Amino acid sequence: METVLIVTLVLGTLAFVGWPLVRPAVSPRSQGKKELEALESEKEVVYAALKDLELDHRMGKIDAKDYGELKDRYRLKALTLLEQIDRTTQKRGLVDEQVMDAIDNHRGEARFCAQCGTPRGAGDHFCRICGAELAAIVTS
Numbered sequence: 001m002e003t004v005l006i007v008t009l010v011l012g013t014l015a016f017v018g019w020p021l022v023r024p025a026v027s028p029r030s031q032g033k034k035e036l037e038a039l040e041s042e043k044e045v046v047y048a049a050l051k052d053l054e055l056d057h058r059m060g061k062i063d064a065k066d067y068g069e070l071k072d073r074y075r076l077k078a079l080t081l082l083e084q085i086d087r088t089t090q091k092r093g094l095v096d097e098q099v100m101d102a103i104d105n106h107r108g109e110a111r112f113c114a115q116c117g118t119p120r121g122a123g124d125h126f127c128r129i130c131g132a133e134l135a136a137i138v139t140s
């Protein structure tokens with residue numbers, strides 16, 4: 001049991017120390033993702049603290065006044081984090097949409113048939129209505 005604990009600690013420390021060296025370059029998109037992950041893990045910490053507090057209170061390790069104060073503080077922190085997570089998620093959704101639009105524009109991909117104006121389906125190479133060839137997809 002102790003060995004497992006030590007191995008876990010060592011691996012955790014190594015991962016923590018080594019991660020900045022091996023992680024890929026940060027793009028704005030993964031920045032948002034990282035922000036979200038940081039918020040999520042902070043939320044886990046606050047939830048764990050709340051649980052510990054609850055346990056300490058039930059075991060009589062902490063008096064009612066301190067318990068009430070700490071609980072309020074942790075709850076407020078958890079609420080703030082949840083709000084931040086919400087906002088970050090919405091912001092990411094918006095960014096993703098903008099990125100997709102930018103990619104479409106960059107590709108100059110025809111989204112409609114030049115002959116008859118029929119909307120192009122995903123992966124279509126020929127118009128579904130008139131059969132005209134659609135502009136090739138540029139993937140570079």
Ligand SMILES: [Zn+2]
Nearest residue numbers: 113116127130
């Ligand atoms: Zn057509």
